[in-house]
Amino acid sequence: MANTRSAQKRHQQSLARYARNKSLRASVRTAVKKAREALASNDLDKAKEAVRSASRALDSAVSKGVLHANNAARNVGRLSQAYAKKAEAPKA
Numbered sequence: 001m002a003n004t005r006s007a008q009k010r011h012q013q014s015l016a017r018y019a020r021n022k023s024l025r026a027s028v029r030t031a032v033k034k035a036r037e038a039l040a041s042n043d044l045d046k047a048k049e050a051v052r053s054a055s056r057a058l059d060s061a062v063s064k065g066v067l068h069a070n071n072a073a074r075n076v077g078r079l080s081q082a083y084a085k086k087a088e089a090p091k092a
Contacts, residue, residue, distance in 0.1 A: 021066045028067065031057040032075060039082050047086060051079045 002008040031054040038050035058072040 021064075024061055024064060024066045028054075028057045028061045032079070035079050036082075039079075039086055042086065044087060047083055051083045054079055 002011050031050075035047070035050040035054040038047040041047070055076045058067065058075055061067040062069050062072045
């Protein structure tokens with residue numbers, strides 16, 4: 001355990017940040033998972049909204065410093081690419 005008051009305070013702050021970041025990271029993962037499921041279901045309207053929601057969640061996580069910008073950009077790009085591929089596919 002920390003020996004000084006300042007070290008104790010830093011430890012408490014790190015625990016608070018950890019909890020906040022963990023919660024945000026979990027909600028981002030859920031949004032991305034829902035987007036992937038919507039893409040798999042072939043419902044384009046639902047998929048479009050889910051991809052948009054996941055993109056917003058990823059961008060929000062980047063702005064709060066929870067995710068690296070390249071990580072979010074990669075995820076957004078892959079989801080967008082998957083959606084575009086589904087959208088251009090002939091409806092059978």
